[in-house]
Amino acid sequence: MSDAEEQEYEEQPEEEEAAEEEEEGEALDSAAPQILASPPAPSPAPEEPEPVAEREEERPKPSRPVVPPLIPPKIPEGERVDFDDIHRKRMEKDLLELQTLIDVHFEQRKKEEEELVALKERIERRRSERAEQQRFRTEKERERQAKLVEEKMRKEEEEAKKRAEDDAKKKKVLSNIGAHFGGYLVKAEQKRGKRQTGREAKVRVLSERKKALNIDHMGEEQLREKAQELSDWIHHLESEKFDLMEKMKQQKYEINVLYNRISHAQKFRKGAGKGRVGGRWK
Structure with missing residues (x-):
């Protein structure tokens, strides 16, 4: 119920009280001419004094107050309450509140739908970003593996x-040693000319016994x-x-045994003189 309607309902008891006061005033106004028109009561003649007991008996008893009948208040014509208008205003207010709630609901729903769409877009964007990152990492890993394989093959080739170069050098050195070692020794002996x-x-x-290998033309089985050999x-x-x-x-x-025997x-x-025994002079 709106504030205007509550104020109207609060004003109704005040209007009823005002109507009751007006009715009582009208009743008093109508009764006043009758009281004035009635002749005054004759004053009693002086009497002789009576005993006190008799006077008390003759004293009139007090009358009970007259209560006017309750009459339902009448609503003035100019101030009649329009319940249809109150009902209409209440309906308009309820309709306005309902419309406001509907608008708020649809606004909230629209906002939630927009947030849902934005969330879906973020999820899709993140999914695409993760796919791109995974593809990039896979490509990098493939390149790294290819480089490792290439580096391994290059090292194996080197x-x-x-x-092969070391084997060739060894074979060449061995062949040169076998071919020229004897001649080198002969030349050295000729140069020195000593004992x-x-x-x-x-x-x-050793040089005489050593022979040239001549293994350049041999196969694997012959080399074995x-x-x-x-x-x-x-x-x-080694046995020799x-x-x-x-x-x-x-x-x-045996030489040491013989030397000890001679010394003994x-x-x-x-009378043995000095002589040479065992390479020494005694």
């Missing part, structure tokens, strides 16, 4: 080339056979070396 020492004799013997030859030489070392040790032992015999020999 190592294979280096091994050969034990080491030089060993070197000469040559390697086995050289291994057997080295084993044979061991035998010679053992023989030399035995000879040294020289101590007990009378």
Whole structure:
């Protein structure tokens, strides 16, 4: 209910009270001429004094006040309340509030739809960005793997080339040593023109025994056979070396025993002069 309607309902009791006061005033006005028109009551004649008890009995009893009948108030014609207008205003107010609520609802719904559309756009944009980032990372990883494979192949080629060059250098050095080592020793001996020492004799013997390998034309199987032959030859030489070392040790032992015997015999020999024993002079 609106404020105007509440004010109208509050003003209705005040209007009813004013109507009751007007009716009481009209009743008093109508009763006043009758009271004035009635003759005054004759004054009683003086009487002799009576006893007090009789006078008290003759005194009139007080009358009860007259209560006017309740009459429903009448609404003046000029101030009659229009309930249809109040109902109409109430309906208009309710309709206005309903329309306002509908407008607010549709506005909120429109706002939510716009937010939903914006959210969908953000999700789609992020999805496309993630797809682009994933594609970029995949491309980078593919390039990195390709570079690693290329680098590995390049290193393998360089190592294979280096091994081939090292093998060629080794073969060349071995062939040069086999071909020119003997001649180099002969030239060195001719230049020095001195007596050969034990080491030089060993070197000469080794140079005479050493032969050129000549392995440039050999295949893999022939190289294996040559390697086995050289291994057997080295084993044979090691065996001879061991035998010679053992023989030399035995000879040294025998020489030491003989030297000790001679020394012992020289101590007990009378009149023995100085002589050379075991390479020393006694």
